[in-house]
Amino acid sequence: MRSRFLQLHHRTTTKLIRDKKEAEKDGAYRVAKRIHAVLLNDGGKTSGEIASLIQSPRSCVCEWLRNYEEYGHESLLEGHRSGRPSRLFENHKTTLCDIIDSGPVAYGFLSGVWTSPMIARVIQEE
Template identity: 30%
Template structure:
């Protein structure tokens, strides 16, 4: 199949329709433009069903979201409660964990790769967990830095 720029496809679709109306066969149209017969067939079918409006180039939107805006709001409220609130150990949210919450709340399952897209849609981003022990005592750390660390630095000299 020939390579065309996205902007050229609308003109190609229109030309395919013109040639079909001039009694060309689909195979001949495909061969003339270096297209597949399936592409030509789909173009002509779209034209039959939608008319000239079906030939225009539009942004491909993909499948509609299976969660409504209200459900997404509810999901973010639930996620804000924390992972432990939903029965997970630790406060880290992962895509599979979030998918489990979506299934539990709405009965809808997403591929984990798509959970990130949903989170981006509601303004959440990937975060790296802080590399600090959860049980760390800030006062004990300050005392160690003030008292023990200088002694260790002196002995190293």
């Protein structure tokens, strides 16, 4: 299969570089990595070379580049991640939020700061 390379306008490249720096500053490392892949491809790197450089699967790099070609800059941004479905019903979530807002001392803990094990215990007890 023949390698395809993006041909970005100078202004687009400048905007992507600026957005990559901003994403890194904000901690959006996945977005920065996808932008970096697009910039490397524009610089003449193949998807295999990019995958090695940024330590990501080649299939992901190909998908990022294909999405960028089709949908543009928006395709590089983070979307909604479904993840595992919640096991709590909405009314349980509301109750849990109320308990957390009132603080751990009000619930009977000695610590003034919530920890994950404490919240897990509240979920089990409620």
